[in-house]
Amino acid sequence: MITEEEVNKLLSQHEALFRFIGAKFEKIDRGIAKLTFEYKEDLTRIGGILHGAIIFAAMDYAGSYAVRTLDVQEAYTLEFNIIFLKAMKTPPFSFLAKVIRETKRYAYVEVEGFDGDNELCAKGNGIWHLIRN
Template identity: 55%
Template sequence: MLSVSEVNELLKQEEIFNFIGIEFEKLEKGYSRLKFNFNEKLTRIGGILHGGVVFSAVDYAGSYAVRTLDKVKDGVTAELKINFLKPMKEGPFTVEARVISEGKRLVVVDISAYDGNSNLCAKALGTWVVYRETNSETQLSS
């Protein structure tokens, strides 16, 4: 499993990651937590965080919770549903993702997004298709 600093360094290659200002804080098996600060460039008219920004952060958190699982080398989002519960106006924002079901090819993740006052502002449920190391890849890396 990659460390938090390795993931943050790796994702600096992605413009959207940099634009939002995401930084992962914690990665454990089946869990991830990231944070990002309020920035007016991320808001919609009315000064609240744009839903697309929230969705992107939720997707990153879910993806990296999945990638912490045993022998997962990659995963792609198959489905992601989000409920926006409260406007996100005050940062820093926190997004936490927890794997709730793990199959051979599909993983389901529960994701929560909070504002700077710890208010639950968005709740998501997503499914990822995972690509795992094969036995030959595991043997080669040992």
């Protein structure tokens, strides 16, 4: 299984959005991934809160790498829904993804977004299409 260090290096070298966010995977285990990053003004909307598009990107990265710990060759997001519960202002921001159900071709993933006070600020769920070896 790929390690946190390997994923961080790979994405930092090849993904401009990952670099822009300043994201870092802190944990990757079978069916689980945790992504964190600090506050940057460039990531906010008017009012100084974390932009919804950045929250989606973080949730998608976390969910994607939780899925990639399964026995898959490739996976991609089919659908993703987010409920924004509280403005995310206090860093560091963290996103924890868990694979809830896995079938031969699909994975259902739940992702939670927390602020620096460890308050749940966003909850998402998505379906990934799995390409098996």
